[in-house]
Amino acid sequence: MIRLHNTKTRRKEAFRPLDPRNVRMYLCGPTVYDRAHLGNARPVVVFDVLYRLLRHVYGTGHVTYVRNFTDVDDKINATALSRKEAGAPGTLEELIRARTEETIGWYHADMDALGALRPDHEPRATDYIGAMIAMIADLIAKGHAYAKDGHVLFRVRSYTEYGALSGRSVDDMIAGARVEVAPFKEDPMDFVLWKPSDADLPGWDSPWGRGRPGWHIECSAMSYELLGASFDIHAGGIDLQFPHHENEIAQSCCAHPEGGFANVWLHNEMLQVEGKKMSKSLGNFFTVRDLLDQGIPGEVIRFVFLQTHYGKPMDWTAEKAAQAEATLRKWRALTAGVAPSHEVAPGVLEALADDLNTAGALAVLHGLTGEPALLKGSAQMLGLLLDEMGDWAKAPEVDLSELAAKLAELRAKAMETKDFAPVDALKSALMAAGVEVRMSKAGVELLPGAGFDAAKLEAL
RNA sequence: GGCGGGUUGGCGGAGAGGUUACGCAGCGGAUUGCAAAUCCGUGAAGACCGGUUCGAUUCCGGUACCCGCCUCCA
Numbered sequence: 001m002i003r004l005h006n007t008k009t010r011r012k013e014a015f016r017p018l019d020p021r022n023v024r025m026y027l028c029g030p031t032v033y034d035r036a037h038l039g040n041a042r043p044v045v046v047f048d049v050l051y052r053l054l055r056h057v058y059g060t061g062h063v064t065y066v067r068n069f070t071d072v073d074d075k076i077n078a079t080a081l082s083r084k085e086a087g088a089p090g091t092l093e094e095l096i097r098a099r100t101e102e103t104i105g106w107y108h109a110d111m112d113a114l115g116a117l118r119p120d121h122e123p124r125a126t127d128y129i130g131a132m133i134a135m136i137a138d139l140i141a142k143g144h145a146y147a148k149d150g151h152v153l154f155r156v157r158s159y160t161e162y163g164a165l166s167g168r169s170v171d172d173m174i175a176g177a178r179v180e181v182a183p184f185k186e187d188p189m190d191f192v193l194w195k196p197s198d199a200d201l202p203g204w205d206s207p208w209g210r211g212r213p214g215w216h217i218e219c220s221a222m223s224y225e226l227l228g229a230s231f232d233i234h235a236g237g238i239d240l241q242f243p244h245h246e247n248e249i250a251q252s253c254c255a256h257p258e259g260g261f262a263n264v265w266l267h268n269e270m271l272q273v274e275g276k277k278m279s280k281s282l283g284n285f286f287t288v289r290d291l292l293d294q295g296i297p298g299e300v301i302r303f304v305f306l307q308t309h310y311g312k313p314m315d316w317t318a319e320k321a322a323q324a325e326a327t328l329r330k331w332r333a334l335t336a337g338v339a340p341s342h343e344v345a346p347g348v349l350e351a352l353a354d355d356l357n358t359a360g361a362l363a364v365l366h367g368l369t370g371e372p373a374l375l376k377g378s379a380q381m382l383g384l385l386l387d388e389m390g391d392w393a394k395a396p397e398v399d400l401s402e403l404a405a406k407l408a409e410l411r412a413k414a415m416e417t418k419d420f421a422p423v424d425a426l427k428s429a430l431m432a433a434g435v436e437v438r439m440s441k442a443g444v445e446l447l448p449g450a451g452f453d454a455a456k457l458e459a460l
Numbered sequence: 461g462g463c464g465g466g467u468u469g470g471c472g473g474a475g476a477g478g479u480u481a482c483g484c485a486g487c488g489g490a491u492u493g494c495a496a497a498u499c500c501g502u503g504a505a506g507a508c509c510g511g512u513u514c515g516a517u518u519c520c521g522g523u524a525c526c527c528g529c530c531u532c533c534a
Binding site for chain 1: 492493495496497498
């Protein structure tokens with residue numbers, strides 16, 4: 001029995017899918033204007049574990065996971081426009097497509113490196129413009145939206161439940177007074193469903209003129225097309241709770257009153273870096289690719305993420321990465337060549353089923369070092385210790401037998417002469433080159449370790 | 461101003477109303493020529509003030525501090 005903390009009810013609840021043969025989850029995906037930063041990766045990894053858990057419990061073929069690409073966005077437009085002005089060939093729409101194709105390729109490569117499974121569907125907003133227009137027209141027909149000066153706005157006052165997810169009332173929000181006032185709005189809280197595009201912006205023909213959709217409508221339209229009017233889980237970062245998810249609920253529930261939209265809302269807390277919010281101005285902003293390029297394996301990043309419960313702020317530190325790497329290196333050495341067990345340790349499943357307690361699951365794994373097969377099989381439930389992710393931990397292919405023989409000989413001699421200086425000298429040199437030196441009664445063993453540097457062995 | 465989250469041992473970080481979290485580091489021991497690795501053992505905690513209770517770090521209330529959202533940033 002899986003239990004999840006539902007933001008909608010603010011409680012941990014037993015998870016009961018609408019249809020156990022088709023469990024449906026939707027995750028708000030990236031706006032593809034640039035490389036994904038580290039914060040973007042947290043929900044991907046966290047909800048990848050949920051996806052794996054659901055597949056384990058309900059069967060691989062009985063889970064549908066949708067994660068969208070937002071490829072309508074002013075930052076994308078700006079990039080495409082500047083490329084066009086710089087003389088790039090093609091129409092603006094083609095340049096936008098090229099830019100988003102490029103970014104999606106990066107995104108896939110980076111998330112693959114973190115061991116995240118690809119969702120079953122990765123819809124692009126631009127492929128669902130027709131569905132969005134249809135939904136908007138329907139909302140107008142039902143009195144929940146109105147067109148004005150080429151804009152279409154959602155009439156917030158027409159949906160009495162508005163604010164229920166984030167625990168705000170429309171009046172409270174107006175009191176906050178940070179809403180954009182515009183002459184075409186009936187109410188300051190009304191939000192844009194459709195907006196006009198001038199010649200320099202991408203646009204699609206619609207009943208309200210050439211324009212482009214507002215941000216929130218895409219998730220409502222795509223989730224409806226792919227998952228239906230009611231589905232099980234909707235997830236994303238806590239920063240999306242308001243206004244994005246609130247607006248999605250308003251749109252979807254008004255357009256499809258026959259459905260309940262998402263039953264369970266899951267929100268992950270934000271990521272921090274060395275105790276501070278990641279931001280460009282603080283100089284601690286970096287992408288997943290930056291870390292990978294620094295030699296930090298995706299598996300290590302994943303491990304660090306999973307050490308903290310998704311509902312708590314997570315602090316990324318170099319120290320954590322180093323510890324995670326050491327642990328994974330140990331586990332990988334322990335399970336090398338071992339076939340993973342088919343079953344998953346009960347403790348791991350229990351922890352995951354309890355609102356995705358990944359930190360608890362990792363603690364259980366620590367206790368399985370005596371059973372390598374079970375350790376490996378259980379870790380794979382979390383997307384760790386997978387064979388395809390392990391190249392980073394592989395020992396370099398080097399033949400150290402000559403050096404080992406030399407060291408053994410020096411050692412044997414030293415045992416008689418009691419002069420250990422030559423042995424220690426060679427040992428230090430080996431250690432400096434990143435070689436692990438093991439000496440016992442049985443003999444000498446040399447293993448290339450973490451910081452192995454073949455060049456430093458040349459002189460020996 | 462409104463809404464929400466957090467505060468656990470040297471560090472990271474969970475669960476549970478009463479019984480060891482766990483990992484890293486530390487300390488003691490085995491092992492080693494000395495180490496490394498490995499194994500065994502071990503000290504150390506729950507922001508503050510009240511309340512409920514036989515008993516709270518765990519439930520409730522308040523205070524302080526930190527953080528996020530309300531600005532189409534996950």
